Amino acid sequence: MRLMLVHPSALMYSEIFLRLEPLGLERVAAAAREAGHQVRVVDLQVLDRKLLDRELRSYQPEALGISLNYLANIPEALEIAHSAKAAAPGCFVFFGGHSVSFIGDHVLEQAEGAVDAIARGEGETVIVPLLDAVRDRAAHTVPGVVTADGRGPAPKMLESIDRPRPARDLMRRRNRYFIGELDPCASIEFTRGCPWDCSFCSAWTFYGRSYRRAAPEAAAEEMASIREPNVFIVDDVAFIKPDHGHGIAAELERRDIRKRYYLETRADVLLRNEEVFERWTRLGLKYMFLGMEALDADGLDQFRKRISPDENFKALETARRMGISVAINLIVDPGWDEEQFRLVREFALAVPEIVHLTVMTPYPGTEVWHTEARQLTTRDYRLFDIQHAVVPTRLPLEQFYRELVRTQAVINRKHLGLRTAIGAMRVLGRNLAHGQTNFARMLWKFGRVYNADRQFADHARPVEYELPVPERRGAPGRKELFVHTIGRSGARAGQTGQQTGQQAGQQAGQQADPAQ
Numbered sequence: 313m314r315l316m317l318v319h320p321s322a323l324m325y326s327e328i329f330l331r332l333e334p335l336g337l338e339r340v341a342a343a344a345r346e347a348g349h350q351v352r353v354v355d356l357q358v359l360d361r362k363l364l365d366r367e368l369r370s371y372q373p374e375a376l377g378i379s380l381n382y383l384a385n386i387p388e389a390l391e392i393a394h395s396a397k398a399a400a401p402g403c404f405v406f407f408g409g410h411s412v413s414f415i416g417d418h419v420l421e422q423a424e425g426a427v428d429a430i431a432r433g434e435g436e437t438v439i440v441p442l443l444d445a446v447r448d449r450a451a452h453t454v455p456g457v458v459t460a461d462g463r464g465p466a467p468k469m470l471e472s473i474d475r476p477r478p479a480r481d482l483m484r485r486r487n488r489y490f491i492g493e494l495d496p497c498a499s500i501e502f503t504r505g506c507p508w509d510c511s512f513c514s515a516w517t518f519y520g521r522s523y524r525r526a527a528p529e530a531a532a533e534e535m536a537s538i539r540e541p542n543v544f545i546v547d548d549v550a551f552i553k554p555d556h557g558h559g560i561a562a563e564l565e566r567r568d569i570r571k572r573y574y575l576e577t578r579a580d581v582l583l584r585n586e587e588v589f590e591r592w593t594r595l596g597l598k599y600m601f602l603g604m605e606a607l608d609a610d611g612l613d614q615f616r617k618r619i620s621p622d623e624n625f626k627a628l629e630t631a632r633r634m635g636i637s638v639a640i641n642l643i644v645d646p647g648w649d650e651e652q653f654r655l656v657r658e659f660a661l662a663v664p665e666i667v668h669l670t671v672m673t674p675y676p677g678t679e680v681w682h683t684e685a686r687q688l689t690t691r692d693y694r695l696f697d698i699q700h701a702v703v704p705t706r707l708p709l710e711q712f713y714r715e716l717v718r719t720q721a722v723i724n725r726k727h728l729g730l731r732t733a734i735g736a737m738r739v740l741g742r743n744l745a746h747g748q749t750n751f752a753r754m755l756w757k758f759g760r761v762y763n764a765d766r767q768f769a770d771h772a773r774p775v776e777y778e779l780p781v782p783e784r785r786g787a788p789g790r791k792e793l794f795v796h797t798i799g800r801s802g803a804r805a806g807q808t809g810q811q812t813g814q815q816a817g818q819q820a821g822q823q824a825d826p827a828q
Contacts, residue, residue: 313443315344316373318364318392319355320385324699328761329668330491331357335499335546336409337379338478340435346476347440353479356388358488364392368399375443376400377431380409383675383696386419387777393426404428404446406457408435410518413467413795414676416458418780430458433467433518433795436476469522469796473504474530477537486540487748491574492599492639494542495748500534502526502560506548508578511616512605512643514677515548517793525556532563535571545575552581557588564595574599579627580619586630593634600636602627605643607659615643628665639666644716646672646705653715657722667723669716670698677793682782690771691778700767709771713764720762 319334334355345351352371354364368376376396378389393405408431412419416430431438433456441454452459456467480486480498487496503526505519535543551557573596582589582602589597604624606612612619631638640663642656660667673696674684687703695702705712743749 313349313446314371314374315341315349315351315443316367316371316376317341317344317351317353318376318378318389319353319357320378320380320382320388320392321361322357323382323384323697324761331489332491332497332544332546333480333483333486333489333499334379335478335501336381336435338480338483339476340377340379340408340439341482342476342479343436344439344443345479345482347443349443351479351482353482353484355483355485358485365395365399368396372400373403374400375404375406375446377435377439378405378407378409379435380407380412383411383693383779386412386693390419390423390426390777393423397426404451406431406442406451408432408438410514411676413518414514415780420458420460422777428459431467432456432458434470436470437468466797467795469519470504470524473501473524473526477534480538489540490748491542491544493743494544494572494574494599495743496540497542497544497574498538498540499544499546500531500538501546502531502550503547503552503556507552508549508618509616510605511614511679512672512675514675514793517677518795520794520796522796523552525553528556528559528563531560532567532569535564535569536567538571540571542572542574545573547575549581550575550577551585551588551592554585554588557585558591561588561591561595569595571596572599573597574601576601576603578603578619579624582627582630583623586634589631589636590634593636598637599639600631601639601641602631603641605641607642607656611643611645628663632664637666639668641668641670644669644671646701646703646712648712648715649706650715653719657719660719660723669720669723671701671716673698673700673702676779677795679793688779688781690775691781692771692773692775693777693779694773695770696779699762700770710764710768713767717762717764717767724762 317337317340319337322331334353334357337353337355341351341353352367352373354367356364373396376393378392380386380389389407393407396403396405405427406429407416407419407427412430413432416432420427420430429442429451431442438454438456442451442457445451445454445457451457452462453464455465457464486498489499490497503524505521505523506513506515507521507523509516509521573592575597577600579602582600602624605615605617607621609621612621628638628640645652656667656669672680674681674688675696684703689704689709690702701709701712707715
């Protein structure tokens with residue numbers, strides 16, 4: 313079957329700070345290709361929409377899958393679905409991905425026939441059975457699949473995340489993927505899932521609070537196949553289990569693999585497993601993303617981070633001692649006033665780390681969604697990008713954006729622009745010598761992307777597609793939020809990952825995108 317897989321356009325923050333290869337889509341593509349299907353991938357983060365329109369007409373896909381890890385991309389995906397039906401009559405269109413897994417029935421109804429199915433859960437397990445069922449008009453019987461004719465059983469989990477290996481060869485313009493000065497930058501997954509249960513996050517609800525690890529040998533083999541000199545480790549929290557991190561490190565050392573790495577982790581994990589992170593600095597670990605989320609204990613308790621401010625600040629000192637450059641994330645509470653924004657600006661200027669700001673946003677699949685969603689001031693999918701306020705703000709909305717952008721601009725002046733360009737001249741020169749312009753472009757794009765007037769005006773755009781709201785108020789039972797239930801197959805998947813990880817090492821992950 314001719315299959316086309318599409319990743320939607322980049323979101324607001326991706327216009328500046330990072331643009332990551334769609335690792336999940338590459339793995340789905342690999343699974344389909346291994347089953348004998350002909351596969352083409354179009355990543356609209358790096359390719360033009362006109363190219364997609366041309367290839368829909370020339371390639372005439374029999375099936376089209378669109379990855380929806382972010383709510384803000386849903387209107388674009390629905391538009392593409394309608395275009396695909398017109399350009400390739402008879403094409404079976406389906407959506408999959410993290411965000412759409414929580415609201416599949418609603419999105420299917422909104423599509424008005426342009427979308428034939430929603431694939432909930434892990435794409436690698438559903439893609440081949442779904443394509444096989446399309447021929448028999450039995451998509452509604454496939455585990456994890458929702459159609460107008462009904463839904464199949466609960467989605468299945470991978471027994472092992474070692475396979476399929478991402479089909480990186482199907483990606484065009486790989487040189488457009490980057491994160492900060494790591495330009496170009498590939499991505500890799502060592503673990504999947506998160507054992508914590510932060511109230512604002514849906515990683516743990518998506519995977520049913522499971523946690524799986526790749527075998528160190530398989531992880532090292534995949535790393536050896538990556539051509540890029542820079543690699544982003546996309547785990548939700550990196551190096552949770554020290555044996556796993558040491559195991560992968562040993563395999564990389566044995567193969568003499570040296571790259572520059574960026575990862576995400578938690579402060580308490582860094583403090584608990586310092587030896588692992590020190591070992592990885594010798595392998596090339598240069599950058600780390602720490603989701604501090606709040607500066608005070610009340611804020612951390614609100615988000616159920618299960619960590620103290622002292623641990624966060626001690627972790628920053630530890631990373632500095634190791635020579636790791638840290639990017640901090642703080643969640644902007646819509647209830648902030650001018651004084652709280654001022655305090656964050658003072659903090660951002662007082663520490664050497666880069667400080668990122670994301671606006672607290674209730675997402676389907678999170679506990680916050682069920683406690684805050686009925687207060688939504690908008691249900692426009694496009695505003696659910698962690699850069700817009702979607703619940704009431706203490707300040708008038710326009711003033712809130714001015715304070716937000718003012719704070720971001722202070723951080724920008726510290727870390728971007730001419731001063732940074734001069735300080736990073738060696739990096740810029742090296743990147744430009746290899747034809748890499750992503751990092752150079754980001755240094756001067758802030759003012760064109762982050763603009764209070766633009767963000768405020770976004771609320772006045774006509775809205776065609778809206779989010780649903782929870783049917784009831786208050787947080788439901790934990791397992792009611794799960795996409796994957798830890799049952800017989802889920803337990804096997806978790807045990808397999810742990811057993812292989814314990815054989816040689818430790819490790820874990822991170823939060824793959826500052827938005828998630």
